Amino acid sequence: MSDNLAKIEALVPDFQYVDSDHNRVVLTVGFSASFYFWDGHTPAKRAALIECVEAFEAAYGHELKWGCNPDTWKTVRLEDKKLPSFRNHVKTLDEDDAVEWYVASGEDREEVSDYALTCLTERGWMEGRISSLSFHLPRALIFQAEQQKTLSDLIFLCNDRLTPFHGHAGFGAITTEQQIEWEPEELDVATRYLALYAGGTFDALQAPNGLKSMDWLTFIGNTLTQRLGGPDAFVAYCRRFGVEPTPHGSGFFIRSGEYPQLGPVEEPVPEAYVRANAALRPLRNGNFGSMGTGSVNGECRFNRCTSDLWIRRLDAPGIWPPTSLIGLPRTPVGKVPSKKIRLKTGETCAVHGRYRHPAFEAVAAGDDDDAPQVVLMPGDVAPYWLKLGPHGEYLGRDTVAWELVAEL
Numbered sequence: 001m002s003d004n005l006a007k008i009e010a011l012v013p014d015f016q017y018v019d020s021d022h023n024r025v026v027l028t029v030g031f032s033a034s035f036y037f038w039d040g041h042t043p044a045k046r047a048a049l050i051e052c053v054e055a056f057e058a059a060y061g062h063e064l065k066w067g068c069n070p071d072t073w074k075t076v077r078l079e080d081k082k083l084p085s086f087r088n089h090v091k092t093l094d095e096d097d098a099v100e101w102y103v104a105s106g107e108d109r110e111e112v113s114d115y116a117l118t119c120l121t122e123r124g125w126m127e128g129r130i131s132s133l134s135f136h137l138p139r140a141l142i143f144q145a146e147q148q149k150t151l152s153d154l155i156f157l158c159n160d161r162l163t164p165f166h167g168h169a170g171f172g173a174i175t176t177e178q179q180i181e182w183e184p185e186e187l188d189v190a191t192r193y194l195a196l197y198a199g200g201t202f203d204a205l206q207a208p209n210g211l212k213s214m215d216w217l218t219f220i221g222n223t224l225t226q227r228l229g230g231p232d233a234f235v236a237y238c239r240r241f242g243v244e245p246t247p248h249g250s251g252f253f254i255r256s257g258e259y260p261q262l263g264p265v266e267e268p269v270p271e272a273y274v275r276a277n278a279a280l281r282p283l284r285n286g287n288f289g290s291m292g293t294g295s296v297n298g299e300c301r302f303n304r305c306t307s308d309l310w311i312r313r314l315d316a317p318g319i320w321p322p323t324s325l326i327g328l329p330r331t332p333v334g335k336v337p338s339k340k341i342r343l344k345t346g347e348t349c350a351v352h353g354r355y356r357h358p359a360f361e362a363v364a365a366g367d368d369d370d371a372p373q374v375v376l377m378p379g380d381v382a383p384y385w386l387k388l389g390p391h392g393e394y395l396g397r398d399t400v401a402w403e404l405v406a407e408l
Contacts, residue, residue, distance in 0.1 A: 001143075002143045004143055004259050005139075005140055005143040008029070008139065008262060011262065011264070012028075014192065015028065015029050015189050015192070015193065015196075015262070016028040016029070017182070017185045017189070019110075019111075022110070022111075024107075024110065024111035024112075025111055025112045026110075026111065026112060026175060026176055026181075026182050026185065027112065027173060027174065027175045027182050027185045027186060027189065028112055028173075028174055029139050029171050029172070029173065029174065029193075029196065029262065030112075030114070030136040030137060030138060030139050030171070030172060030174035031136060031137045031138070031139050031141060031142050031151070031169070031170070031171060031172070031260070032134065032135070032136040032137075032169065032170070032171075032172035032174065032197065032200075033134065033135055033136070033155055033158070033167070033168070033169035033217075034132060034133070034134040034167055034168055034169070034200065034203065035132065035133045035134075035158050035159065035162050035164040035167035035219070036130050036131070036132050036164050036165050036166055036167060036203070036204060036207035036208075037130065037131050037132070037133070037162040037163060037164040037165060037167075038122070038130060038131065038165060038391050038392030038393075039122075039131070039391050039392070040099065040121025040122045040130075040131025041095040041096070041121060041122055041123055041124040041126075041131075041391070042095065045121075045131070045162070046090050046093075046099060046121070048161035048162055049090070049099065049119060049121070049131075049133065049161075049162065050086060050087050050090055051157070051161055052133060052154075052157060052158045052161055052162065053086045053101070053117065053119070053133075054086065054087065055154055055157050055158075056117050056135055056154060057086075059150050059151075059154055060105075060115050060137065063105040063114065063115045064078055064103050064104065064105050064115060065077065065078055065079075065104070065105055065106065065107070066078060066103070066104060066106075066108070066109075067083045067101070067102060067103035067104070068101075068102040068103075068109075068177070069083065070084075070089055070100055070101060075108065075109060078103075083103075086101060089101070094124075095123070095124035096123050096124045096125050097123065098120060098121050098122070098123050099119060099120070099121040099131075100119070100120050100121075101117070101118060101119050101120075102116070102117070102118045102177060103116065103117055103118075104116035104117075104177065109176060109177040109178065110176060111176060112174055112175060112176055113176075113177075114137070114138045115135075115136070115137055115138070116135060116136055116177075117133075117134070117135040118133075118134050118135070119131070119132060119133040119134070120132055120204065122391065126390070127390040127391075128208055128388075128390065129205075129208070130165060130204060130207045130208050130392065131204075132203070132204040132207070133158060133162065134200070136172065136174050137151065139171060142259060142260060143259065155169055155217065156248065156249075159219055159248060159249050159251075159253070160248075160249045163221065163249060163250040163251075164219055164221055164251075165207065165208070165221045165223060165224055165392060166207065166210075166211055166218070166219055166220055166221055166224050166283075167218075167219035168197065168211075168213075168214070168215035168216075168217060168218050168219065169215060169216060169217040169219075170195075170197055170215040170216030170217060170256075170260040171195065171196055171197065171216065171260045171261070171262055172196065172197040172198070172200070172215075173186045173189055173190065173196055173197070173198045173199075179200070179201060180201060180293050183199075183201070183292045183293060183301040183302065184299040184300055184301055186198055186199060186292075186302075187199075187292065187300055187301055187302050187306065187325075188300075190302075190310060190321075191265070191320075191321035192264060192265055192321070193262045193263055193264055193265070194263035194264075194265055194269055194273075194313055194314065194320070195216075195260070195261040195262055195263030195269075195270055195273050196262055196263065197213065197215050198291070198302075198310065199291030199292060199302050199307065199310070201291065201292065201293065202288075202289070202290070202291060206285055206288050206289065208388070208392070209285040209287070209288075209372065210224070210227070210283050210284055210285040211224075211280055211283050211284045211285060212284070212285060212288055212291075212311060213277075213284070213310075213311055214254070214256065214273065214276045214277050214280050214314075215256075215260075216255065216256050216257065216259075216260035216261070216273075217253055217254070217255055217256075218253065218254045218256075218276060218280065219248075219251060219252070219253045220234070220245070220251050220252050220253070220254070220280070220283065221250055221251040222250055222251045223386070223388075223392070223394045224251070224283060224386075225251065225252070226384060226386055226394065226397050227282060227283050227383040227384050227385070227386060227397070228282060228283070228381070228383055228384070229346075229384070231247075231251075231252070234252070235252070237279065237282075237381065238254070238279040238280075240279070241275045241276075241278045241279040242275050243275050243276055243278075243279040254276050254279070254280070256270065256272040256273045256275075256276045257270060257272040257273070261273065265321060269314060269317075273314060274314050277314035277315065278314075278315075278377075278380075281315070281374075281375065281376065281377065281380055282374060282376065282380055282381060282382070282383040283383065284311070284374065284375065285311075285373075286354055286355070286372075286373035286374040286375040287356075287369065287370070287371065287372065287373035288307055288308065288311060289304055289307065289368075290302055290303050290304045290307050291306075291307040291310065292307070300325050303330050304330055304331050304332055305328050305329050305330055305331055305332055305333060306322070306325065306328065308332035308333070309321075309322060309332075309333070312375060312408075315375070315377060316377070332354070332406070333406075333408075334353070334354055334405075334406025334407060334408050335406065335407040335408075336406070336407075337351075337353065337404045337405070337406070337407055338407070340403075340404070341353075341403070341404040342358075342401045342402065342403055342404070343355055343376070343382045343401070343402045343404070344382060344399065344400070344401045344402070345382050345383060345384050345385075345398075345399040345400050345401075345402075346381060346382065346399075347381070347382050348379060348380070348381055348382075349376040349377060349378055349379065349380045349381070349382060350378055351378070351404060351407060352376070352377045352378060352407065352408045353375070353376065353404045353405075353406055353407045353408050354373055354374075354375050354404070354405055354406040354408060355373060355374050355375075355376055355382070355402035355403060355404055355405065356369070356371050356372070356373050356402065356403050356404075356405045357371050357372040357373070357385055357400055357402065358400070358401060358402070358403045359400075360372070372385055373405070374402065375408065376402075382400070382402050383400075384397035384398060384399060384400065385397065385398045385400050386398075
């Protein structure tokens, strides 16, 4: 066992959660990857998706034990041979059907699976909805040379074939198929590990609006780079922070260090993660909303306030975790600006704050505001806003005079 892996495994009692009533693991750390891509309703992109899923099955299919019937979502044991192949299932669908798929290695859907893959595509009639493919694997594989190559080949195959708007891979909080049930535990573990990716329930819904957060590997499609002026401008901007994007396929990827990290809060934050976070901040969704669902019995889950704090966790010391979850507002924190400030695309930020796109209708205080927003810190450059077609077609970019709505 490598020293890096041994250090992580020593933390298992802290980051792994067990349902003591049934003696099964319900949350742990795994290696996860997610890709958010457009045109999942088209034959060409579905053929690419088939290739990716079959590559996953070729590498790890021997570990899989069950899947969800795509019509009823009931559990089907793979040994019963009643689940169609992914390829054959996709052939039965038209462009207005969604491709929805889930296969896993655990004993059932009530426990964490070491291996799992899921996807959900947009339908032809939808506008502004993006498709997604995600999978997770045991965390140890990234430290084993032969397994690392297999995993790396799979990740970059998905990036090549799906041409994602953006994507990410690294250590994530892994829960059961119905991850909503264990959202309180996910929030809990996220307060102790700054480099751990958390809260994926609503990532695909918000993906058209930009990144939620960086990860060990972060993929940025050429279209998304237009928020900073295009591929060349994106590379130049990242270099200001000591980050070197690597061209690959239809975009770039940024690797934050040799191996993924957990970032325990009592240790220094991994510097490579901090630099990548700073470089990618103008591409981040500054109005993500909540990473969690509503509380059922008063238990703490991610809400709009804590989600915003977590997303900004690497921006500066002291943002995350909060001293206490008790007494926090439900909406993102921030002070009313002391004066009116507008920051035009391309200008350098001087005031740390949340900036709003002014072309969207204003809402009453306390109401949900769906307008695009971006969080910027002094030295950051204000981005463009993208004009996209119904399925992510790049139509151009708008220069925006972003309005400061909250000082941070």
